[in-house]
Amino acid sequence: MTTQKIVAKKANVSVATVSRYINDVGYISPEVKGRIKKAIKELNYKPNLVARSLKLRSSKTIALVFPHINNPFFIELVRRAEEVAYHNGYNIILCITENKLDREKLYLDVLKGKLIDGYIIIPVTSEDSRLYEVLEGENVVYVDRSTGLEDEILIKLDNIQGVRLAIEHLLDLNHRKIGVINVPLNITTGYERFEGYKAVLAENGIELQMEYIKYADYPIESAYEKTRQILRLKNKPTAILTMSGLTTLGALKAIKDSGLSIPGDLSIVSFDDFESSELLNPPITAVAQPAAEFGIRAAEILVNLINGRKPRPRRLILEPKLIIRESCQKL
Amino acid sequence: MTTQKIVAKKANVSVATVSRYINDVGYISPEVKGRIKKAIKELNYKPNLVARSLKLRSSKTIALVFPHINNPFFIELVRRAEEVAYHNGYNIILCITENKLDREKLYLDVLKGKLIDGYIIIPVTSEDSRLYEVLEGENVVYVDRSTGLEDEILIKLDNIQGVRLAIEHLLDLNHRKIGVINVPLNITTGYERFEGYKAVLAENGIELQMEYIKYADYPIESAYEKTRQILRLKNKPTAILTMSGLTTLGALKAIKDSGLSIPGDLSIVSFDDFESSELLNPPITAVAQPAAEFGIRAAEILVNLINGRKPRPRRLILEPKLIIRESCQKL
């Protein structure tokens, strides 16, 4: 492996000067510059970035710690964050926790040793903020779900509003029996969406039916199963709201396998829009999250943070929008 | 930051002994062990993995260099590879080239400096193997597309067979006018699929119609546009074969916007199956790649390679299978 030392010898200068040349810092006489340039080229020298990291205490890499990447919302986030990172000279380490606490913990431990410059994290749980205290002093942007940490920097959706858009749309179509396949309550997305659901129903004088409320997330089979349970109820809902893209697919399979048709037998709104929503049978009405914005903003805020600029305010709340297609019937 | 030096001082031993303790190498008296353990705990010491990397010339990380991650096939690959990497103690650096040569080159250059242990690469092009010569001496597994490098380690699909499955299915249904939205010819996937297309048509005495052959890949809009072009032909095909999951979605949108119905007006087979294929309108007949196997095998082979075990043979060819649904009509 070619090192600065070898380059220095060949160019007849010291390693210090080679280093200065590489980093374009301080003045170097044109003649010396030429010799170094030539030596680097001839030796095909590439700096050892690990050595540099050790010295500079920065690895020029950002960690993405995500529950899954099957979820289309998360994929778009990864993609956009990677893009912004690339343009700022950072590499991305992708860590998939599978929503498991022990996996997340192991990842964070290892990453701490790798001089990671910053973290973009979708936390596994919102119920134990102490898990994230290990990252104190690090640059971290939490996304989608809150950790409950007092001073976390967070980008999240206005979940209440998202649910409101969906439920009010169904109410406008005269639905009163609205089931929900929520994501788990131990994350703020699930919790807040449940709160929204309760609130909007209450405002409209509709009593909460606990049997209409199910929880599922990943894998897709769990949504399938929970949907089948709802569909077996004697007093079935006339509409359901699914709380993630993957959940929607699971629910759609269940509805299909039950021999029910949408929206004739059952209306459905999907929280999360995705590439194929409009091509499904029928095209699905969806609450769309600004996924691209999530990813871009997360990475931008993190890069700023790394450079010492704190976002103000610390929380960024993004707005969902309703895309009406053909999966809801007027009663 | 706590270092071995600090731990050593607290435990009243040398750093060498602390290092041996951490790495569980050589004999250490139980008493000393106890002191070190205690010191590590009290100081909450975490080893600096960058320093270790520098010394050991291994970063315990694997780079994934991929064109996109929108493509469902690629996502599954990333996911599985990450999973295998995790279980073997490796982190994943994800690099998205967007199928651009300059981006790929920049990534490879940077990664070379990061003491990456191994690479899983879907190369941007199959037409210039010199681009990948920079990785000589590195552990690399190429996936999906060949680089043309004589001694590359490669996992690929039997593309010819995949096309054969699709086309013969259509021929069985009496289609003779079969269009194709292929991926570009400068990658072996596109090239080989085109070869397969030609071969099967020739075997069946069908003349090649150049106007039936279009190229598109990413983004989805290009498939949309090319499909519309095909649909504007006076002598339209009765069926089309799309060569990637994303292409399929683009084509479906185009067909929908043209007011044509599937399979009544046009049959379609998708090369690549994906989560929502069966829920589309209609459910789409697809040539499925064993995406999970791609990801798992790629990572396994790479980990073996890192540990000095070369795969024999160097090329692994995986088989596609046809999943018949409802998107093809008998003529």
Add this chain to the structure above:
DNA sequence: CTGAAAGCGCTTACAG
């Protein structure tokens, strides 16, 4: 069984 020392390949204050 444990320690002193060298070295991995960089960067950077300090001198001159």
Add this chain to the structure above:
DNA sequence: CTGAAAGCGCTTACAG
């Protein structure tokens, strides 16, 4: 404008 030297935090051959 350039160099000698220290140091980032590890690991490991060599001694004892």
